[in-house]
Amino acid sequence: MEYALTLENVTKEYKDFKLDHINIYLPKGCIMGFIGENGAGKSTTIKLIMDLVNRDEGKITILGKDNKKELNSIKENIGVVMDELCFPENLNIKEINTVMKKVYKTWNEDKFYHFIQRFSLSKDKSIKEYSRGMKMKLSIAVALSHDSKILILDEATSGLDPIVREEILDIFLEFIQDESNSIFVSSHIISDLEKICDYITFIHKGKIVFSESKDDLLDKYGILKCTEEEFPNINSSAVKGVRKNKFGMEALVLKDEIEGNYVIDKADIEDIMIFYIKEQMI
Numbered sequence: 001m002e003y004a005l006t007l008e009n010v011t012k013e014y015k016d017f018k019l020d021h022i023n024i025y026l027p028k029g030c031i032m033g034f035i036g037e038n039g040a041g042k043s044t045t046i047k048l049i050m051d052l053v054n055r056d057e058g059k060i061t062i063l064g065k066d067n068k069k070e071l072n073s074i075k076e077n078i079g080v081v082m083d084e085l086c087f088p089e090n091l092n093i094k095e096i097n098t099v100m101k102k103v104y105k106t107w108n109e110d111k112f113y114h115f116i117q118r119f120s121l122s123k124d125k126s127i128k129e130y131s132r133g134m135k136m137k138l139s140i141a142v143a144l145s146h147d148s149k150i151l152i153l154d155e156a157t158s159g160l161d162p163i164v165r166e167e168i169l170d171i172f173l174e175f176i177q178d179e180s181n182s183i184f185v186s187s188h189i190i191s192d193l194e195k196i197c198d199y200i201t202f203i204h205k206g207k208i209v210f211s212e213s214k215d216d217l218l219d220k221y222g223i224l225k226c227t228e229e230e231f232p233n234i235n236s237s238a239v240k241g242v243r244k245n246k247f248g249m250e251a252l253v254l255k256d257e258i259e260g261n262y263v264i265d266k267a268d269i270e271d272i273m274i275f276y277i278k279e280q281m282i
């Protein structure tokens with residue numbers, strides 16, 4: 001299989017945090033959602049991918065190229081959106097266009113102005129007068145206006161209203177119509193990721209809990225409901241998380257490992273993440 005992005009045993013240690021030997025493989029042509037609680041290590045991972053911080057160990061490739069030695073040669077093919085805007089804030093749209101023409105050989109001015117119009121971004125205001133959502137939309141417009149083959153997005157839909165988020169998700173799906181394109185996107189809005197992603201990678205306290213196809217995850221897990229008395233009869237190795245409510249017990253379970261007649265509801269990706277995190281907090 002050809003991969004758009006690989007991380008192998010990537011490690012980074014700060015005083016109070018360790019990103020611990022993480023492995024991620026994003027197949028070409030796919031969208032991978034990167035989820036985890038605040039402080040789990042998502043932005044650190046994305047900064048390591050973009051070589052904005054130095055790793056302690058491991059290897060990262062983007063579009064088959066080493067991200068340290070060969071990043072320059074694929075600069076045109078990477079569209080990046082970080083959670084903070086990377087442009088000087090005193091510029092306006094016209095000036096950003098002029099700067100980007102110099103930064104990217106493949107800069108497509110028509111495409112850029114098309115997105116500016118589609119996102120209803122004011123051409124007169126300077127960027128510092130933009131709202132957070134407008135700045136996000138501008139970053140996305142820039143990421144899509146050169147020859148990007150992979151989009152790497154950190155919280156790209158945060159701060160956007162539901163209508164614009166929906167539009168951005170559609171744009172991501174349009175981007176992926178070209179099967180050589182791929183997207184790696186972190187977000188706290190897991191329902192957005194569930195709509196568009198082929199793969200979900202879940203990071204918790206600097207370690208990867210799972211990195212799997214979304215359909216496999218949704219097939220594999222379910223929420224089992226039972227009484228407190230019934231709960232000890234459930235195969236404990238199938239239980240990945242549990243919570244009590246006023247009607248009894250709810251447990252995140254591996255459906256195939258459950259014997260007996262229990263009610264098992266569908267688990268969505270957010271359920272899976274929350275149950276996992278709660279289980280580790282007990």
Ligand SMILES: Nc1ncnc2c1ncn2[C@@H]1O[C@H](COP(=O)(O)OP(=O)(O)OP(=O)(O)O)[C@@H](O)[C@H]1O
Pocket residue numbers: 014015016017036037038039040041042043044045
């Ligand atoms: N430069 C730094 N020096 C020391 N610690 C850092 C540094 N950058 C990040 N950290 C720590 O690394 C941990 C992971 O932070 P990171 O920003 O990667 O999390 P995140 O998953 O992106 O969180 P959020 O969802 O809140 O954005 C945090 O504990 C943070 O304090």
